[in-house]
Amino acid sequence: MNKIxxxxxxxxxxFVLFQACHVQxxxxxxxxxxxxxxxxxxxxxxxxxRGVEIALDHLGGKFGSYPFEIVAxxxxxxxxxxxxxxxxxxxxxxxxxxxxxxxxxxxVAGVKPISDAKVFxxxxxxxxxxxxxxxxxxxxFNAAFQNAQLTTGMGAFMSKQGVKKLYLIGADFEAxxxxxxxxxxGFKGEIVAQQFTPLTQLDFAADIAKxxxxxxxxxxxxxxxxxxxxxxxxxxxxxxVGKIPVFSNIALTEPTAFQAQGKSVLGTYVSTVYFAGIDxxxxxxxxxxxxxxxxxxxxxxxxxxYDAMMLLxxxxxxxxxxxxxxxxxxxxxxxxxFQSVRGSFAFSSNNHPIINTYLTMVDERSDGSLYxxxxxxxxxxxxxxxxxxCPMK
Amino acid sequence: MEQVxxxxxxxxxxxxxxxxxxxxxxxxxxINLAHxxxxxxxxxxxxxxxxxxxxxxxxxxxxxxxxxxxxWLVEVLLVKHLYSKSHLDQVLATFGLSIVLNDGVIMIxxxxxxxxxxxSWLEGAVQITPGFSYPLYRLAITGVAILAGLALWxxxxxxxxxxxIRGGAEKREMxxxxxxxxxxxxxxxxxxxxxxxxLGGIMLGPMISVQSGMGDPLLILxxxxxxxxxxxxxxxxxxxxxxxxLVDTLGRMLWPVMFGDIVGNIVSNSAIYILMAVVIxxxxxxxxxxxxxx
Numbered sequence: 001m002n003k004i005x006x007x008x009x010x011x012x013x014x015f016v017l018f019q020a021c022h023v024q025x026x027x028x029x030x031x032x033x034x035x036x037x038x039x040x041x042x043x044x045x046x047x048x049x050r051g052v053e054i055a056l057d058h059l060g061g062k063f064g065s066y067p068f069e070i071v072a073x074x075x076x077x078x079x080x081x082x083x084x085x086x087x088x089x090x091x092x093x094x095x096x097x098x099x100x101x102x103x104x105x106x107x108v109a110g111v112k113p114i115s116d117a118k119v120f121x122x123x124x125x126x127x128x129x130x131x132x133x134x135x136x137x138x139x140x141f142n143a144a145f146q147n148a149q150l151t152t153g154m155g156a157f158m159s160k161q162g163v164k165k166l167y168l169i170g171a172d173f174e175a176x177x178x179x180x181x182x183x184x185x186g187f188k189g190e191i192v193a194q195q196f197t198p199l200t201q202l203d204f205a206a207d208i209a210k211x212x213x214x215x216x217x218x219x220x221x222x223x224x225x226x227x228x229x230x231x232x233x234x235x236x237x238x239x240x241v242g243k244i245p246v247f248s249n250i251a252l253t254e255p256t257a258f259q260a261q262g263k264s265v266l267g268t269y270v271s272t273v274y275f276a277g278i279d280x281x282x283x284x285x286x287x288x289x290x291x292x293x294x295x296x297x298x299x300x301x302x303x304x305x306y307d308a309m310m311l312l313x314x315x316x317x318x319x320x321x322x323x324x325x326x327x328x329x330x331x332x333x334x335x336x337x338f339q340s341v342r343g344s345f346a347f348s349s350n351n352h353p354i355i356n357t358y359l360t361m362v363d364e365r366s367d368g369s370l371y372x373x374x375x376x377x378x379x380x381x382x383x384x385x386x387x388x389x390c391p392m393k
Numbered sequence: 394m395e396q397v398x399x400x401x402x403x404x405x406x407x408x409x410x411x412x413x414x415x416x417x418x419x420x421x422x423x424i425n426l427a428h429x430x431x432x433x434x435x436x437x438x439x440x441x442x443x444x445x446x447x448x449x450x451x452x453x454x455x456x457x458x459x460x461x462x463x464x465w466l467v468e469v470l471l472v473k474h475l476y477s478k479s480h481l482d483q484v485l486a487t488f489g490l491s492i493v494l495n496d497g498v499i500m501i502x503x504x505x506x507x508x509x510x511x512x513s514w515l516e517g518a519v520q521i522t523p524g525f526s527y528p529l530y531r532l533a534i535t536g537v538a539i540l541a542g543l544a545l546w547x548x549x550x551x552x553x554x555x556x557x558i559r560g561g562a563e564k565r566e567m568x569x570x571x572x573x574x575x576x577x578x579x580x581x582x583x584x585x586x587x588x589x590x591x592l593g594g595i596m597l598g599p600m601i602s603v604q605s606g607m608g609d610p611l612l613i614l615x616x617x618x619x620x621x622x623x624x625x626x627x628x629x630x631x632x633x634x635x636x637x638x639l640v641d642t643l644g645r646m647l648w649p650v651m652f653g654d655i656v657g658n659i660v661s662n663s664a665i666y667i668l669m670a671v672v673i674x675x676x677x678x679x680x681x682x683x684x685x686x687x
Binding site (some may be wrong): 039042043046107118174195196197202203205206207209210212213226234239 | 396402600604609640642646649654662
């Protein structure tokens with residue numbers, strides 16, 4: 001009897017405890033953060049996570065006075081894992097809003113199921129063309145950039161640098177196609193080849209030999225994360241540094257890669273929408289805190305992830321925590337009333353940003369560490385190329 | 394010309410992998426899907442030893458010793474119990490082992506890729522003919538792989554252990570009946586194949602980034618090599634590895650010229666598997682395989 005009584009009390013108290021937890025959990029806003037923590041592009045996701053961490057430090061677990069929690073998911077750089085994890089976040093975890101995604105192939109697969117479930121999604125890295133154009137969605141905001149925005153102007157710049165025969169090479173996925181295509185725009189010489197290698201391929205000996213044999217006098221290479229490190233190291237081992245110039249956007253050579261790439265990237269020109277040296281108070285604070293925590297400059301993935309979190313913060317505050325009010329929440333996101341690490345920030349009608357694109361060069365500090373030195377502004381407060389194809393107004 | 398070098402080099406690394414796969418299958422009748430993970434472990438060990446031991450040569454030896462110890466332990470604790478099990482059980486267990494190893498290195502070294510810095514005497518490129526220079530390190534890799542191949546050939550043809558291994562690969566039951574210490578033989582073969590795979594990983598380390606799962610694509614390629622060459626055949630592994638290496642690298646050059654950029658890209662990424670399908674269709678037991686009676 002005594003035993004039964006005790007058991008009963010135990011169950012009752014557990015039940016109460018469970019209820020209490022449940023109520024508390026319901027008060028918190030649940031933010032799903034999905035990024036590639038493993039797989040060939042995990043350098044991107046790991047850096048995004050660091051950016052989110054700094055944002056969490058700054059926000060202190062609350063959007064204004066509204067507490068939130070992060071539910072993390074690993075998209076693995078592959079579309080099927082992305083879709084699977086998204087349905088877990090939505091159906092099982094019942095998150096209120098999703099942020100993140102690292103690679104363009106994840107976006108191609110992921111944006112639609114999120115939008116179909118009428119969950120808001122804020123992209124933290126380059127958006128793909130269809131999602132900015134024909135298939136734009138009222139539930140999808142990209143706080144980072146549209147892929148072509150990152151590479152815009154590189155074609156014209158390579159011509160200006162005297163490149164006559166250009167070899168385009170990139171990883172075989174959506175971003176590879178979009179960036180190499182964007183690099184063709186404005187280029188006046190001959191395109192020798194446009195080649196793609198599998199995302200899992202890390203040995204580029206055959207491809208580098210092919211570039212050398214092609215007689216190209218300039219290369220545009222799109223290899224993000226670990227791929228870029230492997231490519232540039234092998235490029236240097238082949239003795240081609242200083243012989244054939246390599247151009248790219250920031251994906252090829254970021255602060256995440258500097259130490260491993262070393263001198264092989266010194267003097268390389270890359271275009272970007274974010275670099276640690278952008279001069280405004282928000283970015284100064286962000287870079288300072290990032291450096292204190294991780295010991296180096298933040299890469300673009302971190303800066304853009306930070307922006308996405310701050311955008312979400314501004315919108316939740318604007319609707320006073322009531323993010324179930326779709327119309328108001330959408331309007332609040334669209335307003336983009338937050339201090340971006342990029343300075344000015346606004347959304348076009350397709351929910352993709354109007355931003356600057358910079359030309360930067362990898363340079364050396366007096367202590368031997370590398371950094372991105374801005375040399376020009378390629379595009380100023382410019383929308384993406386696909387905004388006209390988007391039916392949203 | 395440069396592509397032939399690249400093809401040979403890829404072929405030799407695949408050979409080091411494939412020999413292990415084909416030996417363990419031939420001698421112990423074991424399908425080892427953890428072989429790619431062992432290559433990765435080798436690469437992690439070299440990243441670890443080069444960061445603590447200043448001499449590159451010593452670091453390589455230390456890494457090989459670590460792999461040897463690990464393989465010995467794995468054989469005695471786990472793999473030993475699989476020899477009598479069905480192939481499906483072996484696939485499940487060794488696949489599980491590869492997951493354990495892949496996640497184990499994440500727990501120890503984290504998810505960030507590691508990089509192995511080359512000693513200065515291996516950096517740079519060598520001028521072979523005017524206008525054609527080739528990375529010194531890649532030459533060294535090919536050299537080491539050929540040496541390893543030669544050493545293996547000597548071991549297999551000239552030594553007592555080698556004779557037993559070859560005997561085991563031909564007729565397992567006979568070797569047991571002759572009173573050879575099967576347990577010791579099997580452990581040695583497993584450790585030997587692990588060392589060869591790890592050697593591949595050690596040589597790849599400075600070229601590509603060292604990260605969890607890096608060996609798995611190579612395992613798939615080396616399985617293709619083993620199937621093309623004939624399961625259990627050492628000669629087959631050598632020829633097929635070089636064939637696959639050359640088809641892959643030269644194909645990358647030729648297909649786009651023949652079929653245009655888009656189709657060429659697709660063909661060059663799948664050429665090896667097309668080759669494998671053709672070989673299986675014509676000779677189901679591989680180029681040098683024994684006829685398999687079903």
